[in-house]
Amino acid sequence: xxxxxxWLTPDVASTIASKVDSITYFIxxxxxxxxxxxxxxxxxxxxxxxRKSENEKTSSIDENVPLEIVWTAIPLIxxxxxxxWGYHVYLEMAVPPKDSMEIKVTGQxxxxxxxxxxxxxxxxxxxxxxxxxxxxLLSSKDVIHSMYVPAFRVKMDALPNRYTVLWFEANKxxxxxxxxxxxxxxxxxxxxxxxxxxSQEDYNAWLDQASSGGSGTSPEEYGKELYKKYxxxxxxxxxxxxxxxxxxxxxxxxxxxxxxxxxxVDENYIRxxxxxxxxxxxxGYQPVMPPYTGILKDKDIEAIIAYIKTLK
Ligand code: CUA
Numbered sequence: 001x002x003x004x005x006x007w008l009t010p011d012v013a014s015t016i017a018s019k020v021d022s023i024t025y026f027i028x029x030x031x032x033x034x035x036x037x038x039x040x041x042x043x044x045x046x047x048x049x050x051r052k053s054e055n056e057k058t059s060s061i062d063e064n065v066p067l068e069i070v071w072t073a074i075p076l077i078x079x080x081x082x083x084x085w086g087y088h089v090y091l092e093m094a095v096p097p098k099d100s101m102e103i104k105v106t107g108q109x110x111x112x113x114x115x116x117x118x119x120x121x122x123x124x125x126x127x128x129x130x131x132x133x134x135x136x137l138l139s140s141k142d143v144i145h146s147m148y149v150p151a152f153r154v155k156m157d158a159l160p161n162r163y164t165v166l167w168f169e170a171n172k173x174x175x176x177x178x179x180x181x182x183x184x185x186x187x188x189x190x191x192x193x194x195x196x197x198x199s200q201e202d203y204n205a206w207l208d209q210a211s212s213g214g215s216g217t218s219p220e221e222y223g224k225e226l227y228k229k230y231x232x233x234x235x236x237x238x239x240x241x242x243x244x245x246x247x248x249x250x251x252x253x254x255x256x257x258x259x260x261x262x263x264x265v266d267e268n269y270i271r272x273x274x275x276x277x278x279x280x281x282x283x284g285y286q287p288v289m290p291p292y293t294g295i296l297k298d299k300d301i302e303a304i305i306a307y308i309k310t311l312k
Contacts, residue, residue, distance in 0.1 A: 013172040129170075
């Protein structure tokens, strides 16, 4: 039930959100009012003007100028209000303010990466300071995805070989869900991310930490973080169950039957499977994993290997 309430009234966490809500509610109320008015009048007229006998004649009235002016003018005024109001809010959403900070957002099967001006990058989690306009430069590495943050009331397609733009200014500290809203393959529904709105000081501190590349944690812990952040978890289970890809549980050192013959799961096989996933597909699975070349650095791959070793 909670998800339904969240869906019906998502958090209001950006400057544009309440403006989008106002016009949405205005249109909803006007439409609902006229829906009931039209249906009620129709039912009344059906009963009132039903032909009651064989020789009953239809009345000769065929026009009523004041009535026609009224039912033309009122809808015209209402529709013009919707148009200019909507256009005004749309313009505001379409043009990022000049003092915006820029964050690059990249979608790919099936996770989101966020790149910050300092070179820091945070897969799976977008961290933004409060009261600061953020211009998002969107693109995709493979198919069309779409970035949607309900709490901000913003949504934009992410296309391969092209940039699209959206912007927002968060005005409420908290954590909000972000979804992919363009069907992009088997794991589309789990292509989610988290948006975290923090104070400017917390943002600066976080950015410093993120720019140093996760130092201070052990490779195993860092690998576990990457497993979640890069959404390895959508295809590889940790409990032995079969998902889109083979489980990671107790895989280390095992013999696997693959499309290129028997392979022992060691450092080289895992590294190859991350950078060139289709080279040796484990029997019974499809070659659907995208290559992580240029996304995961050597340090990241080593951390993932260290993490897989711990999964007994
Ligand atoms: Cu990406 Cu749906």
